[in-house]
Amino acid sequence: MNLPELQQQIKNNNLQDKYIFTGEEVAVQKIYIHKIASMKKMEIVYVDFYKQIIDRLSGTDLFGTKALYVVVNDTDILKQESVWNDISTNGNIIIFKYDSLDKRGKFFHYFEDIVVDFPLLSNDVLTMYIQKEIDLCKDYCDELIDICGSNYNRILLEIDKIKNYDIHGEHNYDDYFVALDMQGAFNKDVADIIFEFIEQVMLRRVDNIGVLQKQLTQIGESNLKVITLLYNNFKTILLIQCCKSNDISKTTGLQGNQIYYGKQKTGHYSNSELVYILRLLQKAEHDIKIGLLEESIALDYVLVNII
Numbered sequence: 001m002n003l004p005e006l007q008q009q010i011k012n013n014n015l016q017d018k019y020i021f022t023g024e025e026v027a028v029q030k031i032y033i034h035k036i037a038s039m040k041k042m043e044i045v046y047v048d049f050y051k052q053i054i055d056r057l058s059g060t061d062l063f064g065t066k067a068l069y070v071v072v073n074d075t076d077i078l079k080q081e082s083v084w085n086d087i088s089t090n091g092n093i094i095i096f097k098y099d100s101l102d103k104r105g106k107f108f109h110y111f112e113d114i115v116v117d118f119p120l121l122s123n124d125v126l127t128m129y130i131q132k133e134i135d136l137c138k139d140y141c142d143e144l145i146d147i148c149g150s151n152y153n154r155i156l157l158e159i160d161k162i163k164n165y166d167i168h169g170e171h172n173y174d175d176y177f178v179a180l181d182m183q184g185a186f187n188k189d190v191a192d193i194i195f196e197f198i199e200q201v202m203l204r205r206v207d208n209i210g211v212l213q214k215q216l217t218q219i220g221e222s223n224l225k226v227i228t229l230l231y232n233n234f235k236t237i238l239l240i241q242c243c244k245s246n247d248i249s250k251t252t253g254l255q256g257n258q259i260y261y262g263k264q265k266t267g268h269y270s271n272s273e274l275v276y277i278l279r280l281l282q283k284a285e286h287d288i289k290i291g292l293l294e295e296s297i298a299l300d301y302v303l304v305n306i307i
Contacts, residue, residue, distance in 0.1 A: 001114060018111075019115075022097070022100060024118065025121060046290055050094075072289050081106065126145050202268065241271055
């Protein structure tokens with residue numbers, strides 16, 4: 001299924017009970033999730049695994065309320081072929097959401113008709129969305145798209161900066177764009193900022209962490225993504241620090257670059273601290289996905305407990 005087909009189903013109010021969303025454009029996925037929930041007057045419930053909602057789906061709600069369940073990156077069900085045919089929604093809607101999905105795999109081919117891909121939007125489409133928000137000339141729209149790496153979520157955040165610059169209500173958005181760009185208000189090196197932030201946390205350099213975290217907030221980087229990256233990096237360090245073998249790669253499964261860069265960050269946390277941090281990050285990620293922890297404060301929460 002492609003995106004226009006999903007749009008047509010929404011327009012005709014002829015929605016299916018199951019979808020699989022995948023792709024880079026997370027902000028657009030979120031828009032569609034909320035649109036579907038609004039149409040069906042359903043609460044949105046995020047979970048980590050399909051098995052968490054099986055009992056709810058098979059039960060009877062005394063008030064007849066239904067939910068839109070968003071199952072986020074459940075890798076278990078990818079291998080459970082025996083349950084694929086038995087996924088019943090009982091009047092609810094399930095959206096399986098994956099950052100990426102192997103199109104060669106059996107899961108993809110089995111559910112291909114309900115897989116909706118959300119690739120990065122084209123420049124023409126993004127320009128249209130930008131100009132719906134603010135009257136920005138085509139050239140500056142192109143620059144803004146380039147600055148944000150064609151990421152619609154980041155574009156929306158930068159548009160907010162431009163709108164907030166309009167303190168007198170004059171709507172001179174081209175001028176505001178130039179002024180903000182000259183001031184360096186638009187963050188252009190997202191990957192570098194994330195890499196530097198992760199490194200400073202690994203090296204326990206408290207003085208630098210706050211500045212970089214503020215930059216991550218300004219560019220609208222997902223706290224969930226940063227927490228996942230922190231988990232992966234802390235796990236690498238723990239594996240290296242605990243490994244007694246001379247052949248780290250064979251023992252841990254880590255690759256050359258992971259070992260090389262990981263070794264440069266060892267020694268700043270004890271093994272017991274690393275175990276605690278991994279549990280903390282894992283719990284934070286889980287609580288964000290099921291709605292127990294607000295993503296907007298999640299990074300502050302884990303950093304206070306780590307540093």
